Amino acid sequence: MPPRPILRASRDGLVLAGLLFGVYLFVVVAPAQGTFGFDAYAYWSAGAGDPYAVTAGRLGAFTYTPVLAFLFAPFQLLPWWQFAWLWTALLLATTVWLGWRWTLAVLAFPPVAIELYHGNVHLLLAAAIVLGFRYPAAWAFVLLSKVTPAVGLTWFVVRREWCHLAIALGVTAALVAVSVVLDLARGGGLWAGWLASISSTAGGTPLNQTSIPVPLLVRFPAALVLVAWGARTDRTWTVPVAATLALPVLWVSGLSMLAALAPILQRRPGLTDRG
Numbered sequence: 001m002p003p004r005p006i007l008r009a010s011r012d013g014l015v016l017a018g019l020l021f022g023v024y025l026f027v028v029v030a031p032a033q034g035t036f037g038f039d040a041y042a043y044w045s046a047g048a049g050d051p052y053a054v055t056a057g058r059l060g061a062f063t064y065t066p067v068l069a070f071l072f073a074p075f076q077l078l079p080w081w082q083f084a085w086l087w088t089a090l091l092l093a094t095t096v097w098l099g100w101r102w103t104l105a106v107l108a109f110p111p112v113a114i115e116l117y118h119g120n121v122h123l124l125l126a127a128a129i130v131l132g133f134r135y136p137a138a139w140a141f142v143l144l145s146k147v148t149p150a151v152g153l154t155w156f157v158v159r160r161e162w163c164h165l166a167i168a169l170g171v172t173a174a175l176v177a178v179s180v181v182l183d184l185a186r187g188g189g190l191w192a193g194w195l196a197s198i199s200s201t202a203g204g205t206p207l208n209q210t211s212i213p214v215p216l217l218v219r220f221p222a223a224l225v226l227v228a229w230g231a232r233t234d235r236t237w238t239v240p241v242a243a244t245l246a247l248p249v250l251w252v253s254g255l256s257m258l259a260a261l262a263p264i265l266q267r268r269p270g271l272t273d274r275g
Contacts, residue, residue, distance in 0.1 A: 018108025025117045037084040040119030044083045047073025052193035063197055064121075066190035067144045067179040087119050094123045098130070098259045106262055111255035120253055121145055126260035129240050130271055132168070139168035140175055142243070147198075148216065149243035149257070151223045158231035198248075212250040219245050236264050 030036040042054075042062045046069045051062040062069060075083050095116070099106035106112055115122050125145065129152055131138040136156070143150045156165040183190045223246035230238025240260035247254045263271050 015105055015108040018110055018113070019104065021110055022107060022113035022116070025113055030117070036117060037087070037119045039121075040084055040087045041080065043068075043072045043087070043119075043121075044075050044078075044080055047076040050193060051190070052197040056197065063194075064146075065144045065176070065179070065194055066183055067175045069190065070179055070182055084119070088116060091116055091119065091123050094127050095259065098123070098126055099262050100266060100268060102262045102266065106259050109256065109259065111253050112259055114253040115256035118253055120251075122254050122256045123259060125149060125243070126240060126257045129243055129257070129260050130263050133236065133239075134271065136164040136168040137171040140172040143168070143172045144175060146248055148220060148246045148248050151220065151246040152227055152239040152243045154224060154227045154242075155231045155239050158228050210252075212252065214250060216246070216248060219247075219250065237261055240264070 026036070038059060042051075042060050045051075045060050046062045051066075051069045054061040056063055078086070095106055095112060096103050112123070125142055128138040128141040129149075132142070132152070133155075139150060139153060142152070153165060153168060156162070156168070180191065223242035226238050226245065227242035230236065230242070240257060243260075244250075244254060244257040247257070
């Protein structure tokens with residue numbers, strides 16, 4: 001077994017390398033490629049016209065439910081650059097909240113740096129999953145965004161925590177009902193547009209995008225088995241791992257959802273019911 005000083009040096013070296021990678025993304029890649037906030041742009045523009053008009057994988061493509069489209073709509077009042085930095089600040093604050101004592105290590109995880117660069121919602125999903133153990137209403141965000149990572153709700157089913165499951169599904173249903181009313185008031189069509197959007201990209205990789213090429217039909221059953229085993233053996237870490245595995249498309253940045261392991265492994269009080 002290597003001596004502890006060597007292990008510490010290796011750990012610190014990996015953290016430093018990861019942090020430098022993040023700096024490289026923002027200082028070198030961002031000015032050269034102009035792709036900072038690529039995913040965040042879709043959220044800012046969701047309230048302008050039909051959010052599902054842009055093909056998945058292109059700039060401005062919005063693939064989440066109309067509930068989130070309505071929630072993002074007010075941000076059209078801000079210039080894009082203001083929204084981009086506010087959104088990045090939110091994701092960075094979420095990362096710090098998740099990491100806590102391990103914040104530098106979490107920031108050094110390359111998928112987290114990529115997530116902060118592109119501005120997707122994976123870190124927010126990680127936070128929702130952590131909070132969802134104690135506040136099951138947080139699972140509504142998972143169901144109304146990426147949908148399939150809500151395989152984590154199997155935790156409540158296996159453990160027969162029916163009240164928690166009912167809260168998660170009830171809050172989701174209430175938000176859907178409100179969005180349907182709002183959609184009808186503006187002429188309807190958003191929910192049909194969303195269904196058409198996800199059916200056209202289900203199980204595949206959007207245009208010109210790279211992902212880990214394991215089909216959802218393979219990953220989802222594995223995720224289901226993992227979280228069911230975790231629920232039976234009281235292993236909360238299996239929930240964020242299974243949710244990550246069950247992402248509709250397994251982007252490299254999607255692995256940033258594993259940041260949810262930080263508060264779970266630290267056993268931070270008040271966040272989860274079980275360690």
